[in-house]
Amino acid sequence: MAASDDVAPPTASAYLDPTYWDGRFGKEEHYEWFKDFSHFRHLLVPLLSPSLSVLEVGCGNSRLGEELLREGVAGGITCVDLSPVAVQRMRDRLAAQGTHGVEVVVADMLDLPFEHESFDLVIEKGTMDVLFVDSGDPWNPNPSTVDNVMKMLEGIHRVLKPEGVFVSITFGQPHFRRRFFEAPGFTWSVEYSTFGDGFHYFFYTLKKGKRSLESNSYQNALPAAPKVNMFHEELESEDYIFRTNVEEL
Secondary structure, eight states: OOOOTTSOOOOHHHHTSHHHHHHHHTTOSOOOTTSOHHHHHHHHGGGOOTTOOEEEESOTTOOHHHHHHHTTOOSOEEEEESOHHHHHHHHHHHHHHTOOSEEEEEOBTTBOOSOTTOEEEEEEESTGGGGGTTOOSTTSOOHHHHHHHHHHHHHHHHHEEEEEEEEEEESOOHHHHHHHHTOTTOOOEEEEEEEOSSSOEEEEEEETTOOOHHHHHHTTOOOOOOSOOOOOOOOTTOOOSOOOOOOOO
16 A cells, blocks of 8 residues: 555565455455556567466456456466455456456465466566565665565476466566576576556566577676665555666666
């Protein structure tokens, strides 16, 4: 929830505690982090096909799963969230609608409970950004931030099929996120687009098994860190309290 002047924003550990989200989702029917499906549909639809098996990480009370069904995805859609309250309320919503084809599961994004190579497409929208709360200097994040981000990405890479695709929708700019996406051990290529009016969100497309030589050399070519103080702020009407500064690319 949005912070007021006299209330401190939640810490990173609070965001990783299911009780925080249980409290929120117990009161909230629906909210779409980083815009709803209509704003990035043109970027996601070309990656879809009827046979895809899809995993949405950190579904909250989003309706992305239903939108994917409407687009004809029929290979199985699994939505996971850390909050049992969010999961049960989403199950209730789907049942009330008579919607079939979406399974909702309680799961931790840092320890995904799925077999290797289970999904054709994994998508997260604003979920990884939680890990960057209290991360310190975005050019040199705290070790705990780095550890958690790598756990999440390693899990996603593991559950993707050999030619699967990971889509990450985020505030994180390429000069901050590519060092994670292109860490040794990951075989995916990294491409990105932007969407949104005024402020741009980033839509990353990572294709497993398609890593290029350019990706392998990127770790040695990171730009120098600017000598400015960076901190988290709210942007637009979003109520996450972990925004990194917005810079020109």
